[in-house]
Amino acid sequence: MRKNMPELRVLGTSVTLTEAMRRRAEQDLGLRIRFEVLDGFDAQRQAVMRQDSFDLYDQWFHSLDCLWPTGALQPIDIGRLAHWDEVNALPKTGRITPQAALGAGCNPAMRLYVQADGTLGGTPASRISMLPLTHNADSFVYLPAAVPELFAQTEESWSWLLSPACRGRAALQADAAIGALDAALALQAGGDMRFGDISNLGLEEIDQMMALLLQRQESEQFRGFWGNYADAARLMIDAGVAIQSHWSPAIAHYRAAGLDYRLACPREGYRAWYGGLGISSQARGDTLDAAYRYLNWWQSGWPGAAMARQGYYISNPLRSREHLRASEWDYWYAGLPAAEDLRGTDGQILIPRGSVRDGGSYEQRLGHIAVWNTVMDEHNYLVRQWATLLRRARPL
Amino acid sequence: MTRATPAPTQLARDEEAGPGESGESGDPGERRLRYELIRQRLRGAIVEQRIEPGLVLLEGPVAKVFGTSRIPVRKAFELLHAEGLLCTFDGRGYLVARPGQAVQPQRLPLDARALGLEEGNATIHIPSESERIHDELEQTISIAMIFGRFQIDESAAMEHFNVNRVALREVLSRLVDRGLVDKSTYASWRVAALTARAVNQDFELLALLAPAALRESGPRLDRDMLADLRRRLHAPTAPQAQELLRLEQHLHGALLARHPNHKLVGMLQQCQMPWLIHSTFDRMFPQSPNPPLLENCRQVIDALWDGEYERAAQALQDYLAQARKRAQLQLKVLSVLPEAQLPAYLVRQS
Numbered sequence: 001m002r003k004n005m006p007e008l009r010v011l012g013t014s015v016t017l018t019e020a021m022r023r024r025a026e027q028d029l030g031l032r033i034r035f036e037v038l039d040g041f042d043a044q045r046q047a048v049m050r051q052d053s054f055d056l057y058d059q060w061f062h063s064l065d066c067l068w069p070t071g072a073l074q075p076i077d078i079g080r081l082a083h084w085d086e087v088n089a090l091p092k093t094g095r096i097t098p099q100a101a102l103g104a105g106c107n108p109a110m111r112l113y114v115q116a117d118g119t120l121g122g123t124p125a126s127r128i129s130m131l132p133l134t135h136n137a138d139s140f141v142y143l144p145a146a147v148p149e150l151f152a153q154t155e156e157s158w159s160w161l162l163s164p165a166c167r168g169r170a171a172l173q174a175d176a177a178i179g180a181l182d183a184a185l186a187l188q189a190g191g192d193m194r195f196g197d198i199s200n201l202g203l204e205e206i207d208q209m210m211a212l213l214l215q216r217q218e219s220e221q222f223r224g225f226w227g228n229y230a231d232a233a234r235l236m237i238d239a240g241v242a243i244q245s246h247w248s249p250a251i252a253h254y255r256a257a258g259l260d261y262r263l264a265c266p267r268e269g270y271r272a273w274y275g276g277l278g279i280s281s282q283a284r285g286d287t288l289d290a291a292y293r294y295l296n297w298w299q300s301g302w303p304g305a306a307m308a309r310q311g312y313y314i315s316n317p318l319r320s321r322e323h324l325r326a327s328e329w330d331y332w333y334a335g336l337p338a339a340e341d342l343r344g345t346d347g348q349i350l351i352p353r354g355s356v357r358d359g360g361s362y363e364q365r366l367g368h369i370a371v372w373n374t375v376m377d378e379h380n381y382l383v384r385q386w387a388t389l390l391r392r393a394r395p396l
Numbered sequence: 397m398t399r400a401t402p403a404p405t406q407l408a409r410d411e412e413a414g415p416g417e418s419g420e421s422g423d424p425g426e427r428r429l430r431y432e433l434i435r436q437r438l439r440g441a442i443v444e445q446r447i448e449p450g451l452v453l454l455e456g457p458v459a460k461v462f463g464t465s466r467i468p469v470r471k472a473f474e475l476l477h478a479e480g481l482l483c484t485f486d487g488r489g490y491l492v493a494r495p496g497q498a499v500q501p502q503r504l505p506l507d508a509r510a511l512g513l514e515e516g517n518a519t520i521h522i523p524s525e526s527e528r529i530h531d532e533l534e535q536t537i538s539i540a541m542i543f544g545r546f547q548i549d550e551s552a553a554m555e556h557f558n559v560n561r562v563a564l565r566e567v568l569s570r571l572v573d574r575g576l577v578d579k580s581t582y583a584s585w586r587v588a589a590l591t592a593r594a595v596n597q598d599f600e601l602l603a604l605l606a607p608a609a610l611r612e613s614g615p616r617l618d619r620d621m622l623a624d625l626r627r628r629l630h631a632p633t634a635p636q637a638q639e640l641l642r643l644e645q646h647l648h649g650a651l652l653a654r655h656p657n658h659k660l661v662g663m664l665q666q667c668q669m670p671w672l673i674h675s676t677f678d679r680m681f682p683q684s685p686n687p688p689l690l691e692n693c694r695q696v697i698d699a700l701w702d703g704e705y706e707r708a709a710q711a712l713q714d715y716l717a718q719a720r721k722r723a724q725l726q727l728k729v730l731s732v733l734p735e736a737q738l739p740a741y742l743v744r745q746s
Contacts, residue, residue, distance in 0.1 A: 041732075045732045045734070046728065048681075048732045049680075049732065049733075065725070065728045065729075066728055066729050066731060066732050067729075068725075069677075069681075069684060069725045069728075069729050070680075070681040070684045070725055070729055071681065071683055071685045082655040118685055119725070176731075202593070203591055203593055210746070214746075300512055327497070337523075375728050375731070377591050377592040377724065377727075377728075378591055378593070379728050379731045380542065380591075380592075380727055380728065380730050380731040381544070381590075381591050381592075382731075383590060383731045384542075384543050384544035384735075385544060385746065387735070388544075388744075388746040
């Protein structure tokens with residue numbers, strides 16, 4: 001590797017910024033790459049407030065609502081993307097199939113293209129905000145043996161998160177754009193509240209929701225609120241949590257700890273998210289060229305396969321299929337039973353033979369979206385009220 | 397029931413009262429008194445012989461020069477007399493003379509020059525208690541409203557600003573008029589939360605009232621002001637964010653303020669949320685690419701310059717629609733700001 005090669009500074013979260021990805025990217029691209037790994041909200045805040053601190057922003061599309069107006073990112077020229085035509089319909093149209101539900105909230109397709117006035121929208125254009133990459137349909141994870149009378153029900157429901165049967169044993173993701181939606185889905189599923197639009201809460205709805213959650217907090221429903229999957233895993237492995245918001249990479253920890261966990265396919269639908277890479281508005285010259293190479297590398301097949309082994313989909317899956325065993329593709333994408341034991345990103349057995357993925361195939365899971373992770377109109381107010389809940393939470 | 401003794405900060409501070417009642421315990425820089433300033437300026441002029449010996453000083457004309465009432469002038473004269481710099485004589489007023497000094501009374505017109513003062517700069521301005529705290533309180537509340545709902549603890553605020561209740565309430569009432577503070581009967585003062593709903597409500601009011609106000613106000617506008625605005629908007633280099641912010645504020649301030657219906661103007665001035673977001677956002681992200689509202693501003697001003705008030709009202713309507721979209725986007729961004737350290741008089745409500 002040449003010493004004068006530009007160093008790419010990538011800001012993001014632990015779900016995609018793994019050491020294995022960094023080393024492989026350096027090796028494949030001949031670049032120096034530095035990852036700055038933060039919790040999601042902190043990464044977003046840093047990208048907004050320290051715009052000179054990164055070259056690439058590896059994060060969620062919904063966070064564009066906080067970044068794009070500040071000018072932190074520069075438009076990406078589709079002409080410089082090697083695999084753009086392979087990107088499937090989900091980020092381009094908002095639906096995985098024409099029949100699929102659109103899902104409420106921050107659908108990535110509505111903030112993909114850079115419009116003539118510089119704002120983001122769904123009308124196709126020659127420039128995009130971020131390159132769509134990893135994505136998933138999330139729900140919650142639970143330990144069936146921990147609360148058998150509740151968890152034995154046939155249909156899984158978000159309402160379980162707030163069930164008195166799980167008092168002291170529930171946890172939520174800490175970001176208001178994610179965890180507050182899990183809480184809202186749970187309140188609605190349990191009949192405690194009915195929202196006009198769960199992805200765009202009004203002030204009274206936020207106030208009522210927070211009052212109910214603070215009541216639950218006082219009755220010690222929540223063991224904690226976590227910001228990354230490692231903390232989530234610790235809560236379930238060491239702190240007695242029986243049900244909580246879920247981020248897929250945590251399953252390797254659960255498996256290693258020998259937990260008999262289950263991922264829910266809630267009857268109310270999944271909470272979906274879409275991730276990608278944005279380029280700093282300050283990237284120029286060699287750094288900008290290197291940034292485009294890094295973007296194209298992400299769609300070159302191997303990275304998507306690595307992400308599949310921790311439960312994530314990639315925007316051009318067929319190229320990654322070439323890097324997956326047939327059994328891996330069948331389990332992770334096709335929703336078929338695992339034909340053999342499947343290994344995770346660390347090489348350890350993650351999925352035992354015969355397992356079937358929650359919710360089925362890629363199309364089934366992404367076609368069953370209740371809501372996308374969302375920055376809603378009253379997001380600032382929600383964040384400030386949500387912070388009250390976090391301030392009163394037990395330390396992890 | 398015994399009457400509680402007012403705390404020192406609650407005492408009325410009549411700056412024109414005698415030294416014992418004048419509340420001089422605060423910061424000397426802030427608490428300077430009018431009579432004291434007048435005394436100092438006259439003393440300097442006498443000592444440095446910028447005032448002709450024998451000049452007859454009269455309360456009324458000297459008060460006019462300083463832009464004050466006669467009371468502080470009278471007190472300043474008394475002190476200068478006690479100090480031996482002024483004398484009484486057989487006539488109204490004081491003579492500029494030391495005791496025993498033989499001078500002829502000079503009855504000259506009393507203007508700034510005659511008093512040895514710089515012309516055009518003689519008027520003294522001492523901010524009142526409420527003026528003194530207004531800007532800081534407004535700034536603090538503008539920040540706090542980003543971070544949720546807060547109640548204003550009057551006693552803590554009085555202590556913080558070292559003011560009495562009357563002065564504090566005067567400022568809070570002005571902030572109510574500007575939509576930054578809420579107050580209902582028997583309820584406490586509350587910071588108005590900066591919400592998408594509040595912003596939208598302001599824009600709804602502006603969309604209904606501002607174009608109509610501009611039709612009426614337009615013909616009354618000063619041509620020089622319009623010429624200046626046009627020059628700034630059409631400058632070869634586009635205005636920077638802060639300059640554009642000031643120009644946009646003109647669209648809502650000076651351009652509408654000439655409407656004869658003051659109640660209407662007052663309602664328009666209450667719609668502050670959009671500018672709060674915009675100014676906070678610009679302060680935080682000065683390099684951000686604003687959606688191009690410069691052209692919208694130009695269209696409003698150009699139409700006014702051409703005397704086409706209907707076209708100006710329509711351009712203002714278009715501008716408001718764009719500004720509303722921009723405010724909605726900017727408000728979301730404020731959610732990433734870490735919570736500021738706020739003074740103790742702001743009590744979080746949850």
